[in-house]
Amino acid sequence: EGIIDNKNYPFGKDKIQIKFPESIKIGLTQEEVLAIEQLELDPSSKEWHTRNVWLLSFYLAGIRVADVLEMKWKDVQDGRLRYQMNKNQKVVSLKIPDKVLTILSYYEPYKSLNDGHVFPELKGVDEKDSKAVLAVIRNANKTLNKYLKRIAKLAKINKNITMHISRHTFGNISGDKISVQMLQKLYRHSSITTTVNYQANFISKDVDDALDAVIDF
Known part of the structure; x- marks a missing residue:
C-alpha cells in the first residue's frame, strides 16, 4: 500500500528466503x-x-x-x-x-x-x-x-x-506419453522448467528399469 519503502521489505532475492520442504x-x-x-x-x-x-x-x-x-x-x-x-x-x-x-x-x-x-x-x-x-x-x-x-x-x-x-x-x-512442451500448454505453466520438475514426480519408469538392471542377478 506504499506505507513502507520496498528496500525495507525483508524477504526476496538476496534477502530472507523461506524454503519449503x-x-x-x-x-x-x-x-x-x-x-x-x-x-x-x-x-x-x-x-x-x-x-x-x-x-x-x-x-x-x-x-x-x-x-x-x-x-x-x-x-x-x-x-x-x-x-x-x-x-x-x-x-x-x-x-x-x-x-x-x-x-x-x-x-x-x-x-x-x-x-x-x-x-x-x-x-x-x-x-x-x-x-x-x-x-x-x-x-x-x-x-x-x-x-x-x-x-x-x-x-x-x-x-x-x-x-x-x-x-x-x-x-x-x-506420465511420459505426452511431450513436455504439450504438457506445459495443458498445465498452463509459464516455464517449461516448472513442467519438467512437476512431471518428474510421476515419471519413474526409467529409474525403475535402471534399478532392476543393477540388482537383477
Missing part, C-alpha cells in the same frame, strides 16, 4: 479413475455432484478448484472452454472432451438458476466481493474433499483423494 505428489492410476467413473451413485446425492466436479477437473488436465467453481456457461462456446485462470490471470482455451460434455449436460437444465455458473456453489455470491468469493470457494473445497473421502471408500481406493489430486492424477496417467 518438497511435497509428495501422488496421483490416482487409470484403474482407480475408472473405479470412480463406474460407481453407481444417486444423482441427488452429494457424492454424485462431487464426482462430477472432480472428474471435470481431471478431464481438463487438472484445472484448479477455483477455476472449476467459477466456470460459467458463457465460457463454453463452440466446443471449447475459454476462461481466465485465477492463479496467474492467463487466458486458457481448451477443447471440451465428450466426457466433459456429458457432465455439463447434467447441469444445463439449471443454467438459469446458478447465476450463470455451471456448478451451484457460487450461486448468490457477489462476484465483485473477492473476499466473499474466496471464502465460499474455500468452504466448498473442504466440503468436496469430505465427500471425495466417501467416494474413495466406495471405490475401494486407499489414497487420500482431494480436489487437487485431480491435477496429480492427470500428471500420473500422462
Whole structure:
C-alpha cells in the first residue's frame, strides 16, 4: 500500500528466503479413475455432484478448484472452454472432451438458476466481493474433499483423494506419453522448467528399469 519503502521489505532475492520442504505428489492410476467413473451413485446425492466436479477437473488436465467453481456457461462456446485462470490471470482455451460434455449436460437444465455458473456453489455470491468469493470457494473445497473421502471408500481406493489430486492424477496417467512442451500448454505453466520438475514426480519408469538392471542377478 506504499506505507513502507520496498528496500525495507525483508524477504526476496538476496534477502530472507523461506524454503519449503518438497511435497509428495501422488496421483490416482487409470484403474482407480475408472473405479470412480463406474460407481453407481444417486444423482441427488452429494457424492454424485462431487464426482462430477472432480472428474471435470481431471478431464481438463487438472484445472484448479477455483477455476472449476467459477466456470460459467458463457465460457463454453463452440466446443471449447475459454476462461481466465485465477492463479496467474492467463487466458486458457481448451477443447471440451465428450466426457466433459456429458457432465455439463447434467447441469444445463439449471443454467438459469446458478447465476450463470455451471456448478451451484457460487450461486448468490457477489462476484465483485473477492473476499466473499474466496471464502465460499474455500468452504466448498473442504466440503468436496469430505465427500471425495466417501467416494474413495466406495471405490475401494486407499489414497487420500482431494480436489487437487485431480491435477496429480492427470500428471500420473500422462506420465511420459505426452511431450513436455504439450504438457506445459495443458498445465498452463509459464516455464517449461516448472513442467519438467512437476512431471518428474510421476515419471519413474526409467529409474525403475535402471534399478532392476543393477540388482537383477
